[in-house]
Amino acid sequence: MRVKKMLAAGMAVTMAASMVLSGCSSSGKTGAQASSAGANTESGSSAGESKAENEIKKPEKITIMVNSTVTTKANNRDAFEKRWEELTGIDLEIIQPDHDAYFDVLGQSFASGPENWPDVIILNGSYYTGYAEEGALWDMTEAWENSELKASGRVTGEDVIEATKIDGKLYGFPDARRGGCLTYVKKKWLDNCGLEVPATYDEYLNMLKAFTEGDPDGNGINGDTYGVSAAGLMGAKGGDPSSNYLPEFYQDAQPNFAKGADGVWYDGFTKENFRGALERLRDAYQKGYIDKESLTNGTKDCRNKFYEDKFGAFTYWAGTWASNLKNNLEANGKDGELIPLKPIKEVGTYEEGTAPVWAITSACENPEGVFKYFIESMLDGGDMQMLWSYGVEDVHWSTKAETILDNTYKEGEFHTRESLEQPGTQYTKQHLDPTMAIARWDNDPGKATVKEEAKVSQEVFNENCHQATIIPSTEVMATYNGDLTTLKNSIVADVVVQGLSIDAAYERFEKEGGAEWSKMIVDSLNELGSSK
Missing domain, CATH: 3.40.190.10 (Periplasmic binding protein-like II)
Known part of the structure; x- marks a missing residue:
């Protein structure tokens, strides 16, 4: 059993792998074993061997842990949850810590044992690569490859999905571009x-x-x-x-x-x-x-x-x-x-930047069903995509004749409503930004409501950007990068705010171990690449 800190690239919570990964999969594999095999399957199918569509069992309940990029309590999350359950017939449990505390709470949940892990979590950056490397995430590569969504021809962002793969495997699904x-x-x-x-x-x-x-x-x-x-x-x-x-x-x-x-x-x-x-x-x-x-x-x-x-x-x-x-x-x-x-x-x-992803934990009992009925359904081009993009009718959006913040709308005219959390402004979206979604939605009712300034700024960015490369996690990075990042931030602050000389800054970097940590991490990344 490995013992390592879940601290890759600035991770805020230190988690002992002996706690985190024991019983990581329902098949009883250790974290390292689950990682090499690619996560759990209660049904006995190995990771990456997705069931045929007609064999996928519909979950009775799905538990998710999310940050405030998903509709919050203040914005009537209860109405969102109720509508999702109406569309699927599945019980949805939403765990939503304060946005700034999300990764701390997530880390504490994982440290408490797999029996307390949610089925689905939102991850980004080093958290995604770190949890994947620990064997805590289900390999959804084959589920995606065999999905109705991929076969539909509506996916416009396969480059984003490819950029999310780690060593050729998909451990999290980006429902939208990251943008920038x-x-x-x-x-x-x-x-x-x-x-x-x-x-x-x-x-x-x-x-x-x-x-x-x-x-x-x-x-x-x-x-x-x-x-x-x-x-x-x-x-x-x-x-x-x-x-x-x-x-x-x-x-x-x-x-x-x-x-x-x-x-x-x-x-x-x-x-x-x-x-x-x-x-x-x-x-x-x-x-x-x-x-x-x-x-x-x-x-x-x-x-x-x-x-x-x-x-x-x-x-x-x-x-x-x-x-x-x-x-x-x-x-x-x-x-x-x-x-x-x-x-x-x-x-x-x-x-x-690399897009945030929806990941299925390796403790999930029916990952194929969760992928199909939760993740894949977000981009269905219909009622579910409507819910994730604009929210609930007559709560977050409406087609009724009414005046919202001095804007008058005719009967049948789609419009967003006044924000519950920020009165005085209208909603622009809910979780999914329709302008950033990776699947074509021909019947998007809000297409005409996207303001000109939003279109122009997105076009300027799209025409003048490059895709970031995902940084894989290594044991050396997980061990040292938290301290290294803290040191880098401190040195930058000393130079910029305190006026420290550049030479003195790099002398400090050398003296306090930064140069050594940096070289060790770089070596581990290059060794990882050469071993594939």
Whole structure:
């Protein structure tokens, strides 16, 4: 029995494998055995040997653990659950911890033993690769290959599914693209400063200077605003690029592990171009162009500051969020016209992170049935996709004649309703963003309701992005990457905020074990690749 920490790439909860993986499968295999065989089957079928469609038993109950990307209690989750059960005839139990505590609670559930594991969980980034490597997830490769959904010809995102595979096997299903972030700039601020849309780093930096030292908001006071804010200087979250919220400063550098064109893994933090990123960040921060609270900001903090006109350039999600940002600015009495920037020359392309996945745990007694009736049904192109995309009729959306927030709708006209959680705004979606789904939905009733700004921003991103590479988990990474990431974040903060010299920063990296940990992880990744 292996003993390892479930800590891969920033995992927040340490879990002993002796607790987590004992009895991992109903066939009595250990975690390592389940991993090599590919998970459990109560029926005796080995992982990856999916049952024929006519042999798949419909589950009586499915238990899922989700974060707040699924309809929350505040948004009438009870109505969502009731409608799902009406459509399937299956009892659905939803466990939904607070969003920020999701992975902590998930880890605690796994540590308590397989008898307490839910059937289905949402995972992303290192959590997905870590749980898969531990043998805690069911191999759904054959279930997908033999599914009615794949055979339907409606799937448009097979590249996303392929990018989610680990060593050629699928342990989680992405129901939508991950999408990514691009930089929005307030058009009124550009106009007030007499500036054109920036296309190079020098032009971008000049814009930040004007936004910080001039009067971009037109209130008659110079210097009471700043250029850009971010949720962390190195904002890596599961599945998202570490440079996600400050791409103009990182450019071709990034602090995470990556695979070169030669197929060899490396740690971007140790490369020469990362020194340049640190210098750019430090210079702009010391000049006041970057929000001084960026080190401790959450994304909500940034959004609120943006709505209050405290800064003018904000790198955030393309698509639906373009409408959300516009609506909230206008609700706050500010000008809502935003320009989604094409990546500046030095950035080249934005990065699309690896998509979150729905995974079936290896303790699930009927994984084939759960895949068919829960995961596959989300993209049915009918009532179930409607539910996951827009929610429940007359709760989250309606076709009745009515006025919602000064918008008047005729009888039979599809529209979303006022948000229960955020009054004063209308829903744009529920769990599935229809513009990001990986399966074609010809009868999508909300197609015409997608705002122009959302379409434009998504098009700009889609035309100027590249797909991130999933980073596999290794035992060495699980052991050291948590401490390594903490050290990297601390060093970046010392350089940018405290003004530490670049040379002194890398001396600290060497002295405190970062260089050694980094090399060990890189070696393990390359050994993993060479052993396949």
